[in-house]
Amino acid sequence: MNEVMYKDVKAKRVVLTATTIDIEWSDGQSSQYQARDMRLNCGCAECVEEWSQRRILDPASVPMDIKAEDYILVGNYAIQFLWSDAHYTGIYPFDVIRKLFPGKEKAGS
Numbered sequence: 001m002n003e004v005m006y007k008d009v010k011a012k013r014v015v016l017t018a019t020t021i022d023i024e025w026s027d028g029q030s031s032q033y034q035a036r037d038m039r040l041n042c043g044c045a046e047c048v049e050e051w052s053q054r055r056i057l058d059p060a061s062v063p064m065d066i067k068a069e070d071y072i073l074v075g076n077y078a079i080q081f082l083w084s085d086a087h088y089t090g091i092y093p094f095d096v097i098r099k100l101f102p103g104k105e106k107a108g109s
């Protein structure tokens, strides 16, 4: 087994730009996400059918220039983005987005 657990990892710093979302994690790693990739991975009930986990979001319905306009930290485990297409319902648990787009060691290496 080589599965890394991110259960205790929290977002320390979140920076939103026009096209990306940069997150610095509490374990010293950082990740850069394309805003649109993040939006396409939304796991809310409007984007993923709950009982089957089937993705029902049509990527064509998401603007190419989508951006995260703001974010809210949810509890101490997740982040919620306010998207420029007025989609606010997605909650992204930290461990889920770390697994989706693994972080990179910062500096050096």
Ligand SMILES: [Zn+2]
Pocket (backbone or CB within 6 Å): 042, 043, 044, 045, 046, 047, 048, 087, 089, 090
């Ligand atoms: Zn959604």
